[in-house]
Amino acid sequence: MGEQTGPGRSHVTLRDVARRAGVSLATASRVLNGTAQVRADLRERVLAAAAELAYAPNAHAQALASSSSKAIGVICHDVSDPYFAAISRGVMRTAAEHDLLVMLASTFRDPDREIEYIAMLRAQRARAILLIGSGFEDRAWERAMAAELDPYVRAGGRVAVVSRHRSLRVDTVQPQNREGAAALARALLDLGHRDFAVLTGPRSLTTVADRLAGFTGALADAGLRPRVVEGGFTRDGGYAAATELLRLDPRPTCVFAVTDVMAIGALTALRDHGVDVPGEVSLAGFDDIPIVADLTPPLTTVSLPLDEMGERAMRLALKEPRASRSRIERIAGRVVLRASTAPPPSAPTPRAPRPAAPADRRRHGTSAPRRTTAPGNSATPAR
Amino acid sequence: MGEQTGPGRSHVTLRDVARRAGVSLATASRVLNGTAQVRADLRERVLAAAAELAYAPNAHAQALASSSSKAIGVICHDVSDPYFAAISRGVMRTAAEHDLLVMLASTFRDPDREIEYIAMLRAQRARAILLIGSGFEDRAWERAMAAELDPYVRAGGRVAVVSRHRSLRVDTVQPQNREGAAALARALLDLGHRDFAVLTGPRSLTTVADRLAGFTGALADAGLRPRVVEGGFTRDGGYAAATELLRLDPRPTCVFAVTDVMAIGALTALRDHGVDVPGEVSLAGFDDIPIVADLTPPLTTVSLPLDEMGERAMRLALKEPRASRSRIERIAGRVVLRASTAPPPSAPTPRAPRPAAPADRRRHGTSAPRRTTAPGNSATPAR
DNA sequence: GCGCTTTCTGAAATCGCTTTCCAAGCCGAC
DNA sequence: GTCGGCTTGGAAAGCGATTTCAGAAAGCGC
Numbered sequence: 001m002g003e004q005t006g007p008g009r010s011h012v013t014l015r016d017v018a019r020r021a022g023v024s025l026a027t028a029s030r031v032l033n034g035t036a037q038v039r040a041d042l043r044e045r046v047l048a049a050a051a052e053l054a055y056a057p058n059a060h061a062q063a064l065a066s067s068s069s070k071a072i073g074v075i076c077h078d079v080s081d082p083y084f085a086a087i088s089r090g091v092m093r094t095a096a097e098h099d100l101l102v103m104l105a106s107t108f109r110d111p112d113r114e115i116e117y118i119a120m121l122r123a124q125r126a127r128a129i130l131l132i133g134s135g136f137e138d139r140a141w142e143r144a145m146a147a148e149l150d151p152y153v154r155a156g157g158r159v160a161v162v163s164r165h166r167s168l169r170v171d172t173v174q175p176q177n178r179e180g181a182a183a184l185a186r187a188l189l190d191l192g193h194r195d196f197a198v199l200t201g202p203r204s205l206t207t208v209a210d211r212l213a214g215f216t217g218a219l220a221d222a223g224l225r226p227r228v229v230e231g232g233f234t235r236d237g238g239y240a241a242a243t244e245l246l247r248l249d250p251r252p253t254c255v256f257a258v259t260d261v262m263a264i265g266a267l268t269a270l271r272d273h274g275v276d277v278p279g280e281v282s283l284a285g286f287d288d289i290p291i292v293a294d295l296t297p298p299l300t301t302v303s304l305p306l307d308e309m310g311e312r313a314m315r316l317a318l319k320e321p322r323a324s325r326s327r328i329e330r331i332a333g334r335v336v337l338r339a340s341t342a343p344p345p346s347a348p349t350p351r352a353p354r355p356a357a358p359a360d361r362r363r364h365g366t367s368a369p370r371r372t373t374a375p376g377n378s379a380t381p382a383r
Numbered sequence: 384m385g386e387q388t389g390p391g392r393s394h395v396t397l398r399d400v401a402r403r404a405g406v407s408l409a410t411a412s413r414v415l416n417g418t419a420q421v422r423a424d425l426r427e428r429v430l431a432a433a434a435e436l437a438y439a440p441n442a443h444a445q446a447l448a449s450s451s452s453k454a455i456g457v458i459c460h461d462v463s464d465p466y467f468a469a470i471s472r473g474v475m476r477t478a479a480e481h482d483l484l485v486m487l488a489s490t491f492r493d494p495d496r497e498i499e500y501i502a503m504l505r506a507q508r509a510r511a512i513l514l515i516g517s518g519f520e521d522r523a524w525e526r527a528m529a530a531e532l533d534p535y536v537r538a539g540g541r542v543a544v545v546s547r548h549r550s551l552r553v554d555t556v557q558p559q560n561r562e563g564a565a566a567l568a569r570a571l572l573d574l575g576h577r578d579f580a581v582l583t584g585p586r587s588l589t590t591v592a593d594r595l596a597g598f599t600g601a602l603a604d605a606g607l608r609p610r611v612v613e614g615g616f617t618r619d620g621g622y623a624a625a626t627e628l629l630r631l632d633p634r635p636t637c638v639f640a641v642t643d644v645m646a647i648g649a650l651t652a653l654r655d656h657g658v659d660v661p662g663e664v665s666l667a668g669f670d671d672i673p674i675v676a677d678l679t680p681p682l683t684t685v686s687l688p689l690d691e692m693g694e695r696a697m698r699l700a701l702k703e704p705r706a707s708r709s710r711i712e713r714i715a716g717r718v719v720l721r722a723s724t725a726p727p728p729s730a731p732t733p734r735a736p737r738p739a740a741p742a743d744r745r746r747h748g749t750s751a752p753r754r755t756t757a758p759g760n761s762a763t764p765a766r
Numbered sequence: 767g768c769g770c771t772t773t774c775t776g777a778a779a780t781c782g783c784t785t786t787c788c789a790a791g792c793c794g795a796c
Numbered sequence: 797g798t799c800g801g802c803t804t805g806g807a808a809a810g811c812g813a814t815t816t817c818a819g820a821a822a823g824c825g826c
Contacts, residue, residue, distance in 0.1 A: 011508070011538045013782055024806045029784060039804070054534040059506040060446040061782035064811045069443070071486065071507075079462060079487075080472035080673075080690075089463035092489045096496070101503055103454065104462075104487040106475045113479070120484055123442040124454075125394070151437040155394045235677070268677045290463075294618070294651045296679035307463075396812060407776040412814060422774065444812035447781045 012053045020049040032057065063125060071101045072317065073121035076132040077109050081234075081261060082289040083306065087132055087162060090310025098318060100127070109233075111136045118148040128158040128317035132310075135164050137204035142167065160317035162309055163207050171316040172328045173309050177207055177286075180302040180333025181214030181256075184284060187335050188254050189222055192343040193282065196226035197252035199241040199262055201233035208233070211258045211286055227252060231262065238265025246273055253281060253344035260285035260292045260301055267295060267340070278342035288336060297339035304333050395436045403432035415440065446508060454484045455700065456504035459515040460492050464617075465672040466644060466689065470515055470545060473693025481701060483510070492616075494519045501531040511541040511700035515693075518547050520587035525550065543700035545692055546590050554699040555711045556692050560590055560669075563685040563716025564597030564639075567667060570718050571637050572605055575726040576665065579609035580635035582624040582645055584616030591616070594641045594669055610635060614645065621648025629656055636664060636727035643668035643675045643684055650678060650723070661725035671719060680722035687716050 018028035023042055030036045031046040038046075049055075063069045074091055076084040088104065095102045103126065105117040114136075121129050129152065135145070145168075153159060153170075160171040188196070198215060201208045212228070219226055227248060231241030238257055242265065245255065257263035263285030270277050277283050277297060285292060288303035312329055401411035406425055413419045414429040421429075432438075446452045457474055459467040471487065478485045486509065488500040497519075504512050512535065518528070528551075536542060542553040546560070571579070581598060584591045595611070602609055610631060614624030621640055625648065628638065640646035646668030653660050660666050660680055668675060671686035695712055 011782090012534070015782075025783075026785080026806060026808095027804085030805090033784085035784080037804075042805085054530065056502060056505045056534070058447070058508060058782050059503075060443040060452070060508060061811090062506075062784075063443040064441070064447055064813085065782075065784040067811065070503075078472065079475060080465075080468040082463075082465070082468075082674075085463040085465075085468045089461065089489070092462060092487070093491070096489070096491075101486050101507065102488065103484050104475070105485065106472070106479075108476070108479075119439060120442075120453075122439045123445075124484065125441060125443060147437060151395070151439070235673075264674070264677050271679060290618075291465075291647070291674055294647050294678070296654060394812090398812075408813080409776055409778095409815080410774085413775090416814085418814085420774070425775085441812050444781090445814075447783090448812075448814040450781065450814095 011058065012055045014055070014057065016053055017046065017049045017055050020053065021045040067125075069125045069127055070099065071103055071124060071126050072128045072130065072314075073103045073105065073117070073124070073126040074130045074132060075105045075107060075114060075117050075121075078106050079104060082291060083259065083261060083287055084132055086289060086306035087310040087313075090307035090312075091130060091132075091314050092310075093307075094311045094314040111138065111141045115141070115144050115148055118145070118152070122148060122152045122157070126157070128160065128314075130313050130317055131159070131161040131164060131168075132313070133163060134205035134207045135168065137165075137206075158317045158321065160313045162313050165206055169326050171313075171321075171326050173313045173316065173331060174328055175207075175304050175309065175331045176333055177210035178214035178217070180304075180335070181211040181258075181286065182218035183333070183335050184256065184286070184300075184302050185215045185218035187337060188256070188282070188284065188341060189219070189224075191254075191282070191341060193254040194224060194344070195250070195252045195254065196224065197245055197248065197255045198226045198228045199238060199245065199255060199257040199266055200228055200230050201237065201258055201262065202230070205233065208258050215256055226256070233259070233262070235261050235265040238262030239269045240265075242266035242269035243273070246270075246275065251281065254284070254341070255281055256284050256286075258286055260287040260289045260299060263299055263301070264292070264295065267299070278340055280345065282341040282344070284341055286333070293338065295340070300338045300341040301336055302333040303336045304331060394441065395438045397438070397440065399436055400429065400432045400438050403436065404428040450508075452508045452510055453482065454486055454507060454509050455697075456486045456488065456500070456507070456509040456512045457515060458488045458490060458497060458500050458504075458513065461489050462487060464644060465674060466642065466670055467515055469672060469689035470693040470696075473690035473695075474513060474515075474697050475693075476690075477694045477697040494521065494524045498524070498527050498531055501528070501535070505531060505535045505540070509540070511543065511697075513696050513700055514542070514544040514547060514551075515696070516546065517588035517590045518551065520548075520589075541700045541704065543696045545696050548589055552709050554696075554704075554709050556696045556699065556714060557711055558687050558692065558714045559716055560593035561597035561600070563687075563718070564594040564641075564669065565601035566716070566718050567639065567669070567683075567685050568598045568601035570720060571639070571665070571667065571724060572602070572607075574637075574665070574724060576637040577607060577727070578633070578635045578637065579607065580628055580631065580638045581609045581611045582621055582628065582638060582640040582649055583611055583613050584620065584641055584645065586613070588616065591641050598639055609639070616642070616645070618644050618648040621645030622652045623648075625649035625652035626656070629653075629658065634664065637724070638664055638666050640666070640668050643670040643672045643682060646682055646684070647675070647678065650682070661723055663728065665724040665727070667724055669716070676721065678723070683721045683724040684719055685716040686719045687714060 014025055014028055018025045023046060027038055027042060028046050031038050031043045072095060079085055079088060092102055107114040149159060161168060162173045163175055164172060196219060198212060200212050203209050216226060229241045229245045231237035257266050263283060267277060267283055270281060275281055284300040286302045288301045292299035292301055309331055316327060397408055397411055401408045406429060410421055410425060411429050414421050414426045455478060462468055462471060475485050490497040532542060544551060544553055545556045546558055547555060579602060581595060583595050586592050599609060612624045612628045614620035640649050646666060650660060650666055653664060658664055667683040669685045671684045675682035675684055692714055699710060
């Protein structure tokens with residue numbers, strides 16, 4: 001069709017559309033937004049003009065004029081970490097349902113970068129800001145954080161977090177790390193283990209602290225105390241910590257890594273050193289990121305509905321702020337026993353010492369919070 | 384300090400800052416952007432006022448006035464897929480270096496959603512749009528796509544893609560899927576395999592088609608033809624396809640899954656059916672997503688520098704468009720032989736039939752494009 | 767002390783859209 | 797035929813910055 005070729009560098013504006021349709025800006029705007037009734041023939045002309053010119057409204061101008069944005073901000077440590085990836089998935093799905101755009105930022109665990117991003121998102125007038133993952137225990141940092149967040153909230157911005165300090169008084173999706181770790185400890189005690197080690201990350205992270213506390217607490221109830229090895233909060237951290245752990249004498253019969261990601265590193269370290277899991281050492285993680293059921297042996301862990309947690313955080317952020325009080329949604333973890341854990345070598349209850357059973361692969365749910373032991377013998381390939 | 388409490392619902396504007404500092408908007412703007420010299424005392428006052436009021440410039444107003452945005456758009460199929468997650472990581476790191484915000488969209492493999500997102504990003508006047516992952520082979524869709532992308536490019540928008548159709552005439556980061564798959568096939572032939580199967584995804588995806596063609600091509604050179612089983616382009620697709628493959632008689636001695644993600648599903652399927660890898664069947668994938676070296680057995684694959692690919696795409700998009708021609712950066716894959724492949728059970732060259740060697744874990748590089756066989760015996764825990 | 771250049775500063779235009787406010791236009795009813 | 801009551805369309809005022817333009821102040825040589 002003989003359309004006039006555009007001027008080149010510049011965008012088509014509403015004015016262009018209005019002119020081509022022979023109406024005013026107001027009318028064009030009304031048609032395009034359905035804000036008000038417009039006579040049928042005019043509407044058609046506007047629509048046609050917009051289509052012919054491939055008009056795309058300038059979101060900045062819209063945001064400015066209507067002072068509302070369709071973008072939300074999400075800040076996490078690292079998108080390529082399966083834990084955050086899984087949560088992000090839920091966030092993005094929910095955002096898409098609400099026709100929102102997600103600005104995703106990875107801080108790569110740099111506190112300053114986190115604050116920078118909040119400032120940027122504030123500047124973008126993001127409708128909501130989601131903080132995923134532990135914050136940092138640092139007074140100065142927390143103050144700087146509040147200094148960015150407070151004005152944002154005061155101006156009507158919404159903030160929601162997943163597993164943060166409660167000191168941040170905002171809507172929170174809070175996995176029950178302590179209870180989950182305790183339930184896991186009890187399940188492992190039931191298997192007959194008495195000698196435990198824990199692979200932790202930096203204890204300044206609340207997630208780490210809570211899981212560690214829950215686990216050691218439950219062991220303490222049984223009169224036991226685990227040895228603790230600290231490492232980086234990553235796969236490599238798990239690998240290094242597990243390697244270090246192998247120098248302990250006597251070796252523990254059961255190892256709990258505070259996250260699945262660390263457990264993965266630990267599992268490879270054990271394999272590389274010729275240690276049989278679970279024959280010599282049982283290994284358990286926390287989170288139930290999708291991959292761990294595909295490991296050999298499949299990893300015992302505490303299952304968290306990661307995707308759902310992302311969705312919930314998003315919904316919290318979108319919901320009208322109820323009172324001035326912040327809401328907390330608690331998420332129960334579910335212990336899933338898989339083949340990476342077995343009774344210890346010299347177990348009082350000698351069950352099948354070599355569990356060649358197929359992997360346990362089930363959908364996570366919000367079911368029973370504690371003391372759940374999974375059947376672990378279904379071979380459903382669902383995911 | 385006795386600051387006046389804000390009005391509540393509204394943001395602090397530059398006017399507020401200027402008023403408080405007793406200067407004009409222009410001066411305040413100049414101070415805050417360093418656009419021009421301003422007398423020291425005035426500058427101090429402006430800075431102080433901005434800090435006291437926790438001023439955050441309205442990015443929309445800035446974008447409108449200066450017609451430039453600091454946001455870039457990235458569209459992929461699913462952030463929670465490790466392949467995209469790894470590429471995204473490179474993108475985000477590079478974006479951060481340039482002080483840019485990333486709007487990340489997951490299409491969940493819905494073609495319409497992809498187009499919607501492009502429209503939204505166009506509306507946002509994103510400085511660049513990155514398309515990560517295969518497009519769809521659908522004439523109508525391609526036309527709709529072009530209809531969105533063309534006006535965007537014409538108005539000065541930048542587009543870069545990772546592994547797309549060459550039909551989209553834009554800057555491209557193109558992994559050499561065909562060559563990589565061929566090199567892998569030759570390496571597997573060298574191991575002594577003669578009976579192959581391929582687990583593919585939908586052949587309409589160019590990535591799938593290229594890898595399949597490269598693999599079968601190399602086999603054809605040796606006078607062989609693999610059996611082909613098609614499945615979904617996901618972990619579950621791999622699981623299902625592998626399950627189906629087990630019904631073949633005779634069973635192949637070597638299976639190539641066109642992506643690592645499918646290979647992971649296949650590996651679990653084989654395990655669930657009691658098939659020993661690599662004892663009975665060798666298994667190889669493609670991509671070298673970080674997790675596959677932690678599987679048992681570690682997966683043989685064609686390594687792609689995913690993080691770097693993301694970075695390159697980002698750089699392409701930011702670089703000034705050279706000529707009107709689109710640039711293509713080819714990325715060589717590197718064959719990495721790990722323990723998931725071994726000579727077939729009745730191998731002509733009976734090497735060690737039980738490779739209990741520790742995993743091969745090395746950093747990927749842009750090195751030798753083909754016929755590389757990795758040593759596979761270093762136990763470096765790096766990642 | 768005067769005129770001229772060189773900095774700085776501030777008023778005002780502009781970016782592209784939404785939305786209020788009015789003026790027309792049209793209807794049936796008196 | 798004229799008058800209220802409605803619907804519709806357009807002019808214009810923002811939204812919150814950037815940036816041009818012109819004027820004020822300051823610096824300088826003579």
